[in-house]
Amino acid sequence: MLTAISTDLLLLENQLPWRVLNSLFHLTSDSEAGKLPLTELTLKYFKGCTLGWSDLHAINAALPQHLLNFLCNCLHESSAESETQNYGKRTSIPSAIELDQHGVHISPGSDYHMCKVTFCNEVLTIPPVIIHENGESLFRNLRAYAQLEPSNKSELISYFVLLNDLIRCDEDVEILIRRNIIRNVAADDIRWFAEDRFNTVGLINNFSYSGLYRFLDEFHYAL
Numbered sequence: 001m002l003t004a005i006s007t008d009l010l011l012l013e014n015q016l017p018w019r020v021l022n023s024l025f026h027l028t029s030d031s032e033a034g035k036l037p038l039t040e041l042t043l044k045y046f047k048g049c050t051l052g053w054s055d056l057h058a059i060n061a062a063l064p065q066h067l068l069n070f071l072c073n074c075l076h077e078s079s080a081e082s083e084t085q086n087y088g089k090r091t092s093i094p095s096a097i098e099l100d101q102h103g104v105h106i107s108p109g110s111d112y113h114m115c116k117v118t119f120c121n122e123v124l125t126i127p128p129v130i131i132h133e134n135g136e137s138l139f140r141n142l143r144a145y146a147q148l149e150p151s152n153k154s155e156l157i158s159y160f161v162l163l164n165d166l167i168r169c170d171e172d173v174e175i176l177i178r179r180n181i182i183r184n185v186a187a188d189d190i191r192w193f194a195e196d197r198f199n200t201v202g203l204i205n206n207f208s209y210s211g212l213y214r215f216l217d218e219f220h221y222a223l
Contacts, residue, residue, distance in 0.1 A: 006046060007134040012141045015066035042070060068145050072156060090207040093165055093216045096172040099124060102220060106179040115159045115208070119215045126176075129163075130183045136192050158208035163193075170194050 008014055025038045036044070064070035093099075100106060109116060109125040118125045146156045167173055173193045176182045184190055207213075 003133045007137045010046075010068055010071070010134070010138055010141055012068060012145050015068055018064045018066055018070065021067070039070070042067065043074070046071065068141060072142060072145060090161065090210060091213045091217055093213050094220050095168045096166045096175050097169070099166075099216070099220070100175050100179075104216070104219065106176065106181060108180045115155055117159075117162060117209065117212060119212055119219075122219070124216070126181045128181055128183050131190055135190070136196075140196065154206045155208050161207070162209055162212075167193050 022038050025041075064073055094102065096106065103122060104119075105123045107123050107125050109118070109127040114127045114129075116125075116127060142156070143160045146160065167176070170191060173182065173190065177184065182190065182193070
């Protein structure tokens with residue numbers, strides 16, 4: 001029941017303005033004493049049904065537009081300190097199974113910086129993507145929302161483009177599961193990772209992983 005409610009709350013078409021949610025939040029409490037702010041309560045409520053950023057703190061920034069925007073902002077802030085981001089044009093990279101076959105060791109990274117993907121000493125480090133029961137819905141809605149304003153969410157769109165390039169078939173999904181990158185907590189069929197392709201042409205000009213793509217491409221062609 002809670003999973004169904006959480007899924008519905010994060011559907012792009014179901015978003016209510018944050019100011020409305022905040023007003024309703026204050027109207028439902030008899031006392032302000034000891035009450036968590038809505039931002040903290042939101043993170044606590046959705047902790048078990050995100051794609052992996054379970055240790056995020058509430059962001060003290062501009063008022064979010066709605067719930068989905070708030071989670072996007074938290075994800076963006078959690079990865080903002082990454083020293084590996086190198087903005088530029090997007091090229092191309094081999095898929096996950098092709099990288100594995102050419103000697104790239106794919107390893108799980110930190111649980112706290114979902115977008116921090118690095119390549120060093122033949123090791124491609126990718127933070128785990130934890131798939132709960134609402135994983136498919138949340139993944140698609142976050143991506144759809146980020147695509148509405150790609151210029152304002154370049155890091156998040158870059159992350160989805162990266163996954164799109166790494167995962168092209170069921171074998172790519174399987175290798176990422178074996179390497180503990182995709183963690184299927186719900187034990188559901190997750191073939192949608194390979195089947196849910198989307199057109200990334202012209203989607204982003206300020207690509208966050210241009211340096212990563214260049215290193216992987218150079219490694220691949222040096223073999």
